[in-house]
Amino acid sequence: MKRTTGLRRALAAAVTTAASLATLLTAAPTASADASRCPQGSFCVFQYAQFGGQMKIISSSQSTLGVWDNTISSYINRSDKWAVAHTDAGYSGNSSIHIDPRQEYGNDDLGWHGYEGELDNKISSIRLGSTSWEADYGYGWMDWTSMDHPRPAGLPAVSRFGDMNNDGIADLLERADDGKLWLLNGRHDAEWRTKGLLIGGGWNAMTQLVRHGDHNGDGTEDVYARDRSGVLWLYPGTGRGGLKPRLKVGGGWNSMREIEAAGDLTGDGRRDLLARDTAGVLWTYPGTGRGGFGARKKVGGGWNAMNALAAPGDMNGDGRSDLVARDGSRTLWLYPGNGRGTFGSRVRMPYAWPSNEPVLATGDVTGDGRPDLMRTIQGQLYVYPGTGRGGVSGPEANMGWDNAPRVLVF
Ligand SMILES: [Ca+2]
Ligand SMILES: [Ca+2]
Ligand SMILES: [Ca+2]
Ligand SMILES: [Ca+2]
Numbered sequence: 001m002k003r004t005t006g007l008r009r010a011l012a013a014a015v016t017t018a019a020s021l022a023t024l025l026t027a028a029p030t031a032s033a034d035a036s037r038c039p040q041g042s043f044c045v046f047q048y049a050q051f052g053g054q055m056k057i058i059s060s061s062q063s064t065l066g067v068w069d070n071t072i073s074s075y076i077n078r079s080d081k082w083a084v085a086h087t088d089a090g091y092s093g094n095s096s097i098h099i100d101p102r103q104e105y106g107n108d109d110l111g112w113h114g115y116e117g118e119l120d121n122k123i124s125s126i127r128l129g130s131t132s133w134e135a136d137y138g139y140g141w142m143d144w145t146s147m148d149h150p151r152p153a154g155l156p157a158v159s160r161f162g163d164m165n166n167d168g169i170a171d172l173l174e175r176a177d178d179g180k181l182w183l184l185n186g187r188h189d190a191e192w193r194t195k196g197l198l199i200g201g202g203w204n205a206m207t208q209l210v211r212h213g214d215h216n217g218d219g220t221e222d223v224y225a226r227d228r229s230g231v232l233w234l235y236p237g238t239g240r241g242g243l244k245p246r247l248k249v250g251g252g253w254n255s256m257r258e259i260e261a262a263g264d265l266t267g268d269g270r271r272d273l274l275a276r277d278t279a280g281v282l283w284t285y286p287g288t289g290r291g292g293f294g295a296r297k298k299v300g301g302g303w304n305a306m307n308a309l310a311a312p313g314d315m316n317g318d319g320r321s322d323l324v325a326r327d328g329s330r331t332l333w334l335y336p337g338n339g340r341g342t343f344g345s346r347v348r349m350p351y352a353w354p355s356n357e358p359v360l361a362t363g364d365v366t367g368d369g370r371p372d373l374m375r376t377i378q379g380q381l382y383v384y385p386g387t388g389r390g391g392v393s394g395p396e397a398n399m400g401w402d403n404a405p406r407v408l409v410f
Contacts, residue, residue: 035076043079043099043128045072049114061127061138064089072123074114077101081128082135085115089124091138098132130178133402141182141196142381142409144172144399149367161213161263161313162186162363164221165241170363173211173223177404179204183241184409186365197241208253209410212261212311215271216291224261224273230254234291249292257304262311263321266297267339274311274323280304284341297341306333312361313371316347316390324361324373326353332373334390347390360409365398374409376401381409 033052038044047053051074059079065072069089077083080101087093097119115123129135133142150168151160162170169186174196176182181203182196189195203209208226215222220239225246226232232253235243253259256275262284265272270287275296277283282299303309306325315322320337327333330352335343353359353375360374360381370388374381381399384392401407 038076038078040078041080043077043081043083044075045123045126046074046076047071049073049120051076051113058083058126058128061091061125061129063091063125063127065124065126069124070121072115073120075099076113079128081130082132084127084129084135085119085123086125086127087119087122091125091127093124094118095136098135130180131176131402132404133176134178139196140176140178140180140198141184141194142174142399142402144184144186144188144194145192146184146186146188146194146365151364151367152369160363161211161221162365164211164237166220166239169367170365171241172362172365172409173199173209175203175206175209175406175408175410176402177406179406185241199242204406208256208259209408210259210261210273210311211410212263212313213271215261215287215289217289222291224249224259226253226256226259232259236291247291258309260309260311260323262323262337263313265321265337265339266341267320272321272341274299274309276303276306276309286341299342307355308359310359310361310373312373312386313363315371315386315388317370317388322390324349324359326355326359328355330355332359336390350391351384351395358409362410374398376403379403 033050035051037055042057045056056068077099083099084095085097086095127135134140164171164183171186172184174182174184180201181199183199184194184196205227206225207228211223213221216236220237222237223235230253231251232249233246234249235246238244255277257278258276260274262274263271265284266286270289272287273285275283280303281301282303284297284299285293288294306327308326310324312324313321315334316336320339322337323335325333332349332353333346334349335346338344357376363371365372366385370386372386373384373392379401380397381401382395383398384395386392
């Protein structure tokens with residue numbers, strides 16, 4: 001009976017709300033200013049500051065707000081979604097506030113989670129997303145303004161990597177902040193945009209993600225991933241941009257600070273891994289051509305002087321895979337592979353590379369047959385086209401960059 005009474009009361013309240021919310025919204029506050037009204041797992045907005053007046057639960061993106069248009073003054077986010085509030089319908093106008101997931105009251109810059117200044121009582125749409133980027137743009141992947149040039153025929157196999165869907169054009173893989181893995185197709189649409197293809201979720205469980213062509217001999221590009229327990233997994237590529245069920249390579253890889261899929265370093269035509277251990281020793285793991293590795297070979301010590309490694313393929317055009325490393329002075333060095341699993345004398349590369357941004361090597365993204373490098377500068381990804389003689393030329397802006405903490409492009 002209590003339930004019926006409660007339901008009737010709720011229905012009556014709903015009818016009253018629907019009939020007179022517009023009136024209520026302009027009347028004096030009556031409901032209690034109690035943030036705990038907002039259920040765990042919900043994002044709630046309130047008519048008045050400090051959680052006062054009527055409350056609305058926002059459980060999906062709202063391109064218009066109906067009777068709630070221009071009436072919201074405070075909020076609390078107990079959901080796992082990001083939210084961005086806009087002053088105009090259709091997610092346009094000013095949108096200066098990013099509302100973090102689990103942003104409980106009393107602990108942010110605004111004190112009481114009020115929409116101050118130009119947003120107070122002026123919100124007309126709210127978009128939710130599982131990442132800040134998705135709440136901003138309405139989709140979870142980064143737009144890649146791809147170059148869309150076919151890879152020239154006759155390119156040495158050592159340089160041929162980056163193409164996940166076998167169309168001859170290098171693609172990017174992006175792990176978004178929420179752990180979703182996206183294929184950013186190198187082939188753009190009519191508007192020069194790339195629509196992300198979702199490979200799957202849960203990739204934040206991985207502490208390393210690398211790829212560099214085909215490792216198991218089926219002609220399609222594969223991915224290696226290390227999980228938190230130190231197990232290395234091979235995810236064979238489908239050749240259509242996706243990944244097949246994973247195969248366990250082995251455990252113990254947490255002794256490695258960094259792993260790079262480096263192409264063929266040993267000269268046998270099979271692709272290998274490089275791994276730097278926590279003591280700074282660099283090791284070559286020769287690929288078997290079936291996804292696993294033979295006995296590792298020591299490259300040398302002292303590599304902890306480098307704060308980033310990248311495996312670009314053959315940068316200097318001698319047919320052997322090379323290594324790029326950035327030192328603590330923002331200098332990038334090319335270590336030319338000698339085809340025996342180690343490297344010749346290093347060569348300094350141009351430009352000062354930011355010390356805290358990734359050095360990206362995902363193959364030939366410009367389509368001239370030469371592997372390229374990429375880096376981010378202030379929220380933008382730039383391509384440094386490889387010269388094919390060991391250097392790179394001036395940067396070309398390529399796409400907006402999601403600089404959330406767990407974003408990874410490889
Ligand atoms: Ca492709
Ligand atoms: Ca493969
Ligand atoms: Ca080379
Ligand atoms: Ca290129």
